[in-house]
Amino acid sequence: MFDVDIRVLIPLFVALPLAVALLTQLAARERPGLAGLLTNLTMLGLVLMSCLTIGASGLYHLGGWPTPIGIDLRLDSLATLLLLVINIVGLAVALYSVDYMRRYTASSHFYGLFLLMVTGMNGVVLAGDLFNLYVFLEVAAVASYSLVAFGCAHEELEASFKYIVLGSLSSALILIGVALVYGITGTLNMAQMSGRIAETGMNAPLLLAFGLFICGFSFKAALVPFHAWLPDAHPAAPAPVSAMLSGVLIKAIGVYVLARLAFNVFGAGDSELSLLRWLGVLSMIVGGLLAAGQSDIKRLFAYSSISQVGFIILGLGLGTPLGLVGALYHLVNHAMFKSLLFLNAGAVEYATGTRNLYRLGGLNRALPVTGATSLVGSMSIAGIPPFNGFWSKLIIIIACVEAGFYGFAFVAVAISIVTLAYQLKVQRLAFFASLPDSFRDLRREPLLMSLAMILLAAGCIALSFLVLGGLRDPWLIGAAQETLSAGPF
Amino acid sequence: MNTLDKRQPGMSMIVRTVTRWLKGPILLFGIYLVMYGHITPGGGFGGGVIIACAFILIMLALGGQSGLGVFSKGAASRLDSVGLLIFLGVGWLGTYWASGYFYANFIDTPQEAWFTLFSGGTMPVMNVALGLKVASALFLVFAVLTGLKIAGGDGSEESRAWPAPTDSDGSETL
Amino acid sequence: MIYSLCLLLILVGLYGVVASRQTVKIVISLVIMQHGVHLLLLLIGYRSGGSPPIVDPGQVITTFAGLSVDPLPQALVLTSIVIGLGVLALMVALCVRLYERYGTFDVTEIRRLRG
Numbered sequence: 001m002f003d004v005d006i007r008v009l010i011p012l013f014v015a016l017p018l019a020v021a022l023l024t025q026l027a028a029r030e031r032p033g034l035a036g037l038l039t040n041l042t043m044l045g046l047v048l049m050s051c052l053t054i055g056a057s058g059l060y061h062l063g064g065w066p067t068p069i070g071i072d073l074r075l076d077s078l079a080t081l082l083l084l085v086i087n088i089v090g091l092a093v094a095l096y097s098v099d100y101m102r103r104y105t106a107s108s109h110f111y112g113l114f115l116l117m118v119t120g121m122n123g124v125v126l127a128g129d130l131f132n133l134y135v136f137l138e139v140a141a142v143a144s145y146s147l148v149a150f151g152c153a154h155e156e157l158e159a160s161f162k163y164i165v166l167g168s169l170s171s172a173l174i175l176i177g178v179a180l181v182y183g184i185t186g187t188l189n190m191a192q193m194s195g196r197i198a199e200t201g202m203n204a205p206l207l208l209a210f211g212l213f214i215c216g217f218s219f220k221a222a223l224v225p226f227h228a229w230l231p232d233a234h235p236a237a238p239a240p241v242s243a244m245l246s247g248v249l250i251k252a253i254g255v256y257v258l259a260r261l262a263f264n265v266f267g268a269g270d271s272e273l274s275l276l277r278w279l280g281v282l283s284m285i286v287g288g289l290l291a292a293g294q295s296d297i298k299r300l301f302a303y304s305s306i307s308q309v310g311f312i313i314l315g316l317g318l319g320t321p322l323g324l325v326g327a328l329y330h331l332v333n334h335a336m337f338k339s340l341l342f343l344n345a346g347a348v349e350y351a352t353g354t355r356n357l358y359r360l361g362g363l364n365r366a367l368p369v370t371g372a373t374s375l376v377g378s379m380s381i382a383g384i385p386p387f388n389g390f391w392s393k394l395i396i397i398i399a400c401v402e403a404g405f406y407g408f409a410f411v412a413v414a415i416s417i418v419t420l421a422y423q424l425k426v427q428r429l430a431f432f433a434s435l436p437d438s439f440r441d442l443r444r445e446p447l448l449m450s451l452a453m454i455l456l457a458a459g460c461i462a463l464s465f466l467v468l469g470g471l472r473d474p475w476l477i478g479a480a481q482e483t484l485s486a487g488p489f
Numbered sequence: 490m491n492t493l494d495k496r497q498p499g500m501s502m503i504v505r506t507v508t509r510w511l512k513g514p515i516l517l518f519g520i521y522l523v524m525y526g527h528i529t530p531g532g533g534f535g536g537g538v539i540i541a542c543a544f545i546l547i548m549l550a551l552g553g554q555s556g557l558g559v560f561s562k563g564a565a566s567r568l569d570s571v572g573l574l575i576f577l578g579v580g581w582l583g584t585y586w587a588s589g590y591f592y593a594n595f596i597d598t599p600q601e602a603w604f605t606l607f608s609g610g611t612m613p614v615m616n617v618a619l620g621l622k623v624a625s626a627l628f629l630v631f632a633v634l635t636g637l638k639i640a641g642g643d644g645s646e647e648s649r650a651w652p653a654p655t656d657s658d659g660s661e662t663l
Numbered sequence: 664m665i666y667s668l669c670l671l672l673i674l675v676g677l678y679g680v681v682a683s684r685q686t687v688k689i690v691i692s693l694v695i696m697q698h699g700v701h702l703l704l705l706l707i708g709y710r711s712g713g714s715p716p717i718v719d720p721g722q723v724i725t726t727f728a729g730l731s732v733d734p735l736p737q738a739l740v741l742t743s744i745v746i747g748l749g750v751l752a753l754m755v756a757l758c759v760r761l762y763e764r765y766g767t768f769d770v771t772e773i774r775r776l777r778g
Contacts, residue, residue: 008584019577022570029566063583131739138746145753154764158773161686161757168693168750169680175700175743176673182736183707232776530717534745623745630752637759 009049010060010073013083013122014136017042021115028108035111036098042115043091046122050083059128067189072128074191081328082125082256085335088459089248090118096343096452097240100350104151104238113150117143117244121252129189130178130265134171137220137253141167144249148237159236163229166219170226174216180209194265202269210266214258214275221254223313224283227306231290234305235298235355239346242298246305247339251331255312259327262316276317281411283310288418296355297345297430300422301338304381307415308334314412315396318403326395333388333463337380340456344374347449348430351442357426362435366442369450371431373457378427380460382420388464499552508550515543523620527612533619540620541627548632557632565629572622579611579618666706672699685768686758690751697747701740708736 020042028035053075060073094114101107120140127133145167149160182188184205185196197206219226230250234242262268262276287307294300312334315327347370348363349355364371380387383394393416400409445453499505519539526532548556676699679692709732716734718727758768765773 011580011584015577015581019574022574022577026567026570026574131742135742135746138750142746142749142753145750149757149760152760152764155776157757157761157764158776161754161761161773164750164754164757165680165689165693168754169677169696172673172693172696172700176703178739179700179704179707179736182704188735236776534741627748634752634756634759 006053006056006075007058007060009052010058010075010126011062013046013049013126014073014119016045017115017119017122021112021119024108024112024115028111030108032101032107032111035108036094036101039111039115040091040094040098043087043094043118046087046118047084047091050080050087053080053083056080068187068192071132072189072191073126074128075126078256078259078328079125081332082252083122085332086118086121086125086248086252089335089339089456090114090244092452092455092459093240093243093339093343095455096243096346096449097238099446099448100238100240100346110147110150110238113143113147114240114244116140117147117249121248124253125256128191130181130193131188133257134174134178137174137257138171140249140253141171141220144241144245147241148233148245150238150241153236155232155236159229159232163233166226166229170216170219173212173219177209177212177216180205180212184209190260190265194267197265198267202266202272206266207272210261210268210272213261214279217254217258217261218279219254221250221258221309221313222283222306223254223279223309224286224306227283227287230306231299231302234302234342235296239298239342239349242302242346243339243342246302246342247335250305250309251312251335255309255316255331258313259316268319270319273317273319276313277405277408278317280310280312280314280317281408283307283313284415285310285411288415288422292418292422292425294422295357297348297357297360297426298342298355300357300426301341301345304419304422305334305338307419308338308381311393311396311412311415314408315399318399318405320399320403322395322402323399326392326399329395329466330389330392332466333380333392333460336456336459336463337377337389340373340377340453340460341381343449343453343456344370344377347445347453350449351445357429359436360430361433362431364431365435367445369445369453373453374431375427376457376460378423380464382423383416384420386464388460388466391464391466499555500550504550508546512543512547515546516540519543519620519624523616524613526616526620533616534623536616537620537623538627540624541631544624544628545631548635553632553635560625560628562629562632565625565632568625569622569629572618572620572625575618576615576622579614583611666703669699669703669706672696672702675699684770686761686770686773687768689770690754690758693754694747694751697743701743704736704740704743708733 020038024035024038028038057076057080058074059067060075061067062071062073065071094111097110097114101110104110117140120136120138120143123136124133124140127136145160145164148163149156178188181193184200185193187193187196200206202210215226219229222230230246234246237245258276262273266272284307287303287305287310291300291303291307294303308330312327312330315323315330318324318327345355347367348360351367351370352360352363354360376387380389383390393412397409397412400406400412519536519542521536522531522539523533523536526536544556544560547559673696676692676694676696679695680689683689683692713732714730716731716737718724761773762768767773
C-alpha cells in the first residue's frame with residue numbers, strides 16, 4: 001500500500017508546480033497576492049511530498065509503457081536528497097519573495113516563472129532517460145533566463161543576454177553528446193545505456209560524448225573555465241532569483257547530472273574522473289581568489305559559489321565513497337548557506353539601496369535578523385567548527401588525503417582559509433562597523449523575509465548534526481553508495 | 490514594425506484581398522494537421538504553428554489592430570494556459586481511470602477502427618490541447634514583440650521596474 | 664562523409680557566435696548552430712534505403728521496424744525545434760530591450776558589468 005502511494009507521487013513532483021504555474025497565469029494575473037499564496041502553498045506541498053519520499057525508491061513508467069519503449073521517472077536516494085534540497089530552499093525563497101517582489105511591477109509573472117523553474121529542476125532530478133533530462137533542463141534554464149532579466153534594468157538585461165547565449169551554446173553541445181550516445185548505444189534510457197556501455201567499454205566515440213557532456217554540464221554548474229556568465233547573472237538578478245540560481249539551479253542541473261553521468265551511466269574510470277578533479281581544483285582557486293577582491297556584496301557571493309562548487313566537484317572526482325559523501329554533504333550545505341547569504345544580501349539591498357561593501361556598515365543594529373542569520377551563514381561557509389561547512393570540507397579534505405592527492409588537499413585547506421578571509425571581510429564591512437549617518441533610520445525587514453532567513457539559518461544549524469552517525473546513514477551514505485554503483489540500476 | 494502608422498493599416502490592396510480569401514483555408518489546413526496528427530505526420534506542434542501563422546498573416550496584412558481584434562492578447566494568454574492544463578488534466582485522468590499511470594491511454598479503440606479519425610484513444614485530445622497552446626503562444630509572442638514601443642533607445646530609464654542600487658557597476662575591479 | 668557537413672554547419676554557427684559584433688547576428692548564428700545539431704541528430708537515425716516512419720493500414724509492425732528509418736531521432740528533433748523556438752523568442756525580446764536601454768546593438772558597447 002505504501003509502495004503504491006510513493007509511485008503515484010513521483011509524476012506529481014513535476015505536474016503540480018507546472019499546473020499551479022499555469023493557474024497563476026490564468027487566475028491571478030492582476031492579483032500578485034493570490035499568486036504568492038498559491039506559490040507558497042505549492043512549495044509547502046512539495047516539501048511534504050519530498051519528506052514522504054525519504055527512504056523510498058521506485059521506477060515509474062509514464063503511460064504504463066514498459067521500459068525500452070516508454071519514458072521512465074526514477075526515484076533513488078540521490079534523487080531524494082536533491083528533491084529535498086530543491087523544495088526546501090524553494091519554500092524559503094517563495095516566502096521571501098512575497099515581500100521582496102512587491103516593489104516590482106508584474107510580479108504575478110514572477111511566481112509563474114519561479115514555479116516553472118522548480119518544475120524543470122524536479123524533472124531533471126527524476127528523469128530516467130537522457131532526452132527527458134535535456135527537455136526538463138531546458139525548461140528550468142529558459143525560466144531562469146527570464147528570471148534573471150526580470151527587472152529589466154541595464155545590468156539585468158546584459159547579464160541575461162550573456163547567460164542565454166552561453167546557455168544555448170552549452171545546450172547545443174549537450175544535444176550533440178546525446179546524438180552520439182544514441183548512435184552508439186541505440187537507447188536513450190539511462191539504465192539500459194549503462195548496461196550497454198558496461199559491455200562495450202569506453203571506446204573513443206563514447207569518450208568524445210562524455211567530453212561533450214562534461215563541457216556542456218560544466219557550463220551549467222559554472223566550473224572554470226565555463227564560469228563566465230555567473231558573476232554577471234547572479235548579482236544582477238533579483239535577490240530571491242539569485243538565491244535559487246546559486247543555491248539550487250547550478251547544482252540540480254549541473255553537479256547532479258555530472259554525478260549521474262559519470263558514475264551511473266558511463267561508469268567513469270580514473271582517467272575520466274581526473275578531469276573532474278582538475279576542473280574542481282581550478283574552480284576552487286579561481287573562484288576563491290577572485291571573490292576576495294570584490295566590492296559588490298552579491299558579486300563576491302557569486303564568485304564564492306564558483307569556489308564552493310569546485311569543492312563539490314573535487315569530492316566527486318575522487319571517486320571514493322568518502323569523497324562522494326563529502327561532496328553530497330557539501331552540496332546540501334552549500335544550497336542552504338549560499339541561498340541564505342544571497343537572501344541576506346537582498347535584505348541589505350532592500351533596506352539600504354546599495355550593494356557596495358564600502359558604503360555599508362553597522363547593519364547588525366539596524367537589521368538584527370539579517371545580521372544574525374548572516375553570521376550563521378558566514379561561519380558555515382567559512383568552515384568554523386561546530387557548523388556544517390566545517391564537517392563537509394573536513395570530509396572532502398580527508399578523502400583527498402586518503403586517496404593520495406596531497407596537493408589537492410593542501411589547495412583545499414588554503415582556499416578554505418581564503419573563504420574565511422573574504423567572509424570576515426563581508427561581516428566586518430557590512431555588519432560590524434559603525435553605522436553611517438545615512439542609515440540611521442532604516443526600515444526593519446518585513447516579517448516574511450525574516451521568517452525565510454531564519455528558516456534557512458535553522459536548516460544550516462540542523463544540517464551540522466547530519467555528520468552524526470544515526471542521521472548520516474539513510475540520507476548521505478545511501479545516496480553515495482547508490483551513486484557509486486555503476487552498471488544497470 | 491510601422492504597419493500601424495500608415496494611412497491605411499496593412500499592406501497593399503492585392504495582399505489584403507488575397508489574405509481575406511486565404512485566411513480560412515490556412516486555418517482549416519492547420520486544424521486538419523492537428524486533428525489527423527495521430528495518423529499522418531503533423532500533430533500538435535506543426536498544426537499549431539500553421540494556425541498561428543493564419544492569425545499572424547491577418548495581423549501583418551490587415552494591420553495590427555484588426556489582427557488583435559480577431560484574437561486578443563488576453564484571450565491568447567488564457568488559451569495558452571488552458572491548453573496546457575487540458576494536457577495535464579488528461580494525464581492525471583489516466584492515473585485514476587486506467588491502469589494507474591500518468592498518461593495511460595484510457596480510451597480503447599477496437600482493431601477495425603484503427604487509422605480513422607476517432608481512433609488512438611487520448612492522443613487526438615492531447616494533440617488538440619497542444620495545438621491550442623502552440624498556436625496561442627506563438628501568436629502572443631508575435632503580437633507582443635511587434636507591439637513593443639521602443640522607448641527612446643538612448644538608455645532612458647522610463648520603464649524601469651526597480652530603483653537602481655547606487656553602486657553596482659564595480660568601481661573596484663581585481 | 665555527410666556527417667562532416669553537419670559538423671561544418673555547427674562550426675559556422677559557432678564562429679558566428681564568437682566573432683559577431685551585433686546581438687542579432689549572435690542570435691542568428693545560434694539558430695544556425697542549432698540547425699546543424701538537429702541535422703546531425705536526424706542523420707544518426709537514417710537507414711539507407713529506408714522508408715518514412717509511417718505505418719500503413721495493412722502493415723505488420725515487425726516488417727515496418729525492418730524497413731523504416733528510426734523514428735526516435737525525428738521525435739527528438741521536433742521537441743528540440745520547439746525548445747529552440749522558445750529560446751529564440753526570448754533572445755529576440757532581450758535584443759529589443761537591450762536596444763531600448765543601451766541605444767545600440769553592438770556587443771562591444773554593452774559592457775557595463777566588469778570585474
